[in-house]
Amino acid sequence: MIEIGVVIRGESCSFDASMSVPLLNLAEHNRPYQDRMREAFDRFLASGQYIGGDQVTLFEKEVASYLGVSECVAVSSGTDALLLALMALDVGPGDEVICPSFTFFATAGVVHRLGAKPVFAEILEGSFNMDPEDIEHRITPRTKGIIPVHLFGQMANIGRIQAIADKHGLFVVEDAAQAIGARHNGKHAGSFGAFGAFSFYPTKNLSGLGDSGLVSTNDPKLAAKARILRVHGMDPVYYHSHVGGNFRFDPIQGALLRIKLPDLDTSIGLRQERAARYVSRLGSHPAVALSCEEAAGKKLVLPETSPGNAHTFNQFTIRVRGEGARDRLAAQLKAAGIGHGIYYPLGLHQQECFRCHTGGAVSLPITEAACREVLSIPIVPEIKLEQIDEVCDRIIGFLDGGNAA
Numbered sequence: 001m002i003e004i005g006v007v008i009r010g011e012s013c014s015f016d017a018s019m020s021v022p023l024l025n026l027a028e029h030n031r032p033y034q035d036r037m038r039e040a041f042d043r044f045l046a047s048g049q050y051i052g053g054d055q056v057t058l059f060e061k062e063v064a065s066y067l068g069v070s071e072c073v074a075v076s077s078g079t080d081a082l083l084l085a086l087m088a089l090d091v092g093p094g095d096e097v098i099c100p101s102f103t104f105f106a107t108a109g110v111v112h113r114l115g116a117k118p119v120f121a122e123i124l125e126g127s128f129n130m131d132p133e134d135i136e137h138r139i140t141p142r143t144k145g146i147i148p149v150h151l152f153g154q155m156a157n158i159g160r161i162q163a164i165a166d167k168h169g170l171f172v173v174e175d176a177a178q179a180i181g182a183r184h185n186g187k188h189a190g191s192f193g194a195f196g197a198f199s200f201y202p203t204k205n206l207s208g209l210g211d212s213g214l215v216s217t218n219d220p221k222l223a224a225k226a227r228i229l230r231v232h233g234m235d236p237v238y239y240h241s242h243v244g245g246n247f248r249f250d251p252i253q254g255a256l257l258r259i260k261l262p263d264l265d266t267s268i269g270l271r272q273e274r275a276a277r278y279v280s281r282l283g284s285h286p287a288v289a290l291s292c293e294e295a296a297g298k299k300l301v302l303p304e305t306s307p308g309n310a311h312t313f314n315q316f317t318i319r320v321r322g323e324g325a326r327d328r329l330a331a332q333l334k335a336a337g338i339g340h341g342i343y344y345p346l347g348l349h350q351q352e353c354f355r356c357h358t359g360g361a362v363s364l365p366i367t368e369a370a371c372r373e374v375l376s377i378p379i380v381p382e383i384k385l386e387q388i389d390e391v392c393d394r395i396i397g398f399l400d401g402g403n404a405a
């Protein structure tokens with residue numbers, strides 16, 4: 001048996017070659033690009049330009065044009081993109097930044113690392129995204145900004161969140177790590193706030209061969225500051241106006257990502273097609289709800305797309321309702337060789353390391369229910385529609401009370 005190890009977030013999510021439907025298969029994903037990637041690597045090797053240079057600036061320009069923003073600054077990871085954005089906005093000790101609890105750790109981790117306090121807001125049941133109505137009453141005189149996360153590939157209610165921010169004089173940094181290509185009323189994620197922060201971690205819709213990220217902005221002053229902070233706050237060389245970090249973006253990632261960027265919308269279209277297949281196959285089952293509003297008495301709820309949104313389905317995340325039901329379905333999928341993920345099993349407000357901010361006393365019931373119920377199932381463009389059907393058959397078998405084995 002050939003073991004192919006896929007490392008997801010430090011966890012070894014390995015599958016063997018006979019796995020019927022992997023959650024993702026990165027080698028397969030990159031196969032159509034491999035000749036061009038080899039050529040790009042040869043050019044890179046021969047160029048001797050291993051830091052900075054054309055491949056960085058061209059990638060920044062091409063992403064800026066794709067997003068419809070004036071500038072992008074490419075960096076070392078999505079986490080560093082968030083950190084750099086907050087540094088450019090002068091977040092520091094004594095500040096509070098409101099963000100969701102139902103997100104990847106980095107969203108709040110960067111706030112804490114700057115000596116500020118992450119204040120966790122509740123999400124909406126349907127979209128898993130931050131509930132704008134829960135933000136306003138968490139604003140205090142110390143609040144400096146809001147980080148909405150565009151989770152699983154669709155945008156949070158950015159219009160409402162920006163309006164709240166404007167009313168209270170706060171910044172908005174969009175955590176668009178999972179949402180490159182997502183749009184609200186045709187406008188791209190990352191083109192609304194003071195900054196958008198993106199990740200090209202290999203599981204993302206624009207997936208790198210390693211770590212990298214980027215900030216987008218329409219503010220030339222913030223872009224200039226971000227560029228300086230990216231290299232230890234240095235400008236000119238060896239003169240430091242700020243304390244920054246080494247957040248440089250590797251030009252080899254630029255060379256490789258530039259090959260894939262023109263195909264991004266096509267590959268998002270393939271994800272949307274797979275999502276539509278799940279909805280048509282599962283949606284007609286009597287135990288399945290198409291939205292949380294219809295969920296009473298149902299065992300499974302399909303993901304919702306909020307009005308005006310183009311969802312890019314970085315994840316297709318269902319809710320499995322009932323005590324222990326999610327874990328039982330996950331075990332059945334595992335036994336059938338079907339990949340899946342639980343994003344996220346615990347809210348950030350429940351994490352041990354943030355007790356210093358929460359005192360262990362913050363309760364976010366909608367977030368906590370999502371942590372018990374969510375299950376992400378295969379959606380990547382490389383899997384065939386017949387494989388989606390196989391996943392659906394297993395899920396329907398589970399809903400019908402059997403093991404479908």
Ligand SMILES: Cc1ncc(COP(=O)(O)O)c(C=O)c1O
Pocket residue numbers: 077078079080103104106107149175177178198199200201211212213
């Ligand atoms: C919502 C969110 N924010 C931030 C990040 C951090 O990105 P990176 O892994 O590139 O540092 C991720 C990556 O998984 C993410 O999903």
